[in-house]
Amino acid sequence: MRSTKKLFSLINTLHEAMLAGKGSEKIKQVVSAPSNYTKFHFSTEKALLEKTKYGALTAHRQQHHEFVKKVEDFQKDAAAGKTANSASVLNFMKDWLTRHIKQADQKSAEHLNANGVH
Secondary structure (H helix, E strand, C coil): CHHHHHHHHHHHHHHHHHHCCCHHHHHHHHHHCHHHHHHHHHHHHHHHHHHCCCCCHHHHHHHHHHHHHHHHHHHHHHHCCCCCCHHHHHHHHHHHHHHHHHHHHHHHHHHHHHCCCC
């Protein structure tokens, strides 16, 4: 789960910048970074879940889609010069990642393990 570690690293980077009073300076970097590796991670995970006929795949994919959409919205705002609230970005990423790992990824990992994917 290299992408999960990267997301946690981005969350920590933003949090540290916020503590130093520089959160708004780090927003663009933080919201740009997840794009490529989350898309790769999500597509790889989706392929494995499709192959093993995961029953909750539609809901799982929807959560991924919502994450990507929200990050893209943050990216558009940053590109347009709109100052995103660093606390909003931090809370969104932290809440989504924690909730997704504890719920959806735990269930899908159990399914994959039961189907011989480790």
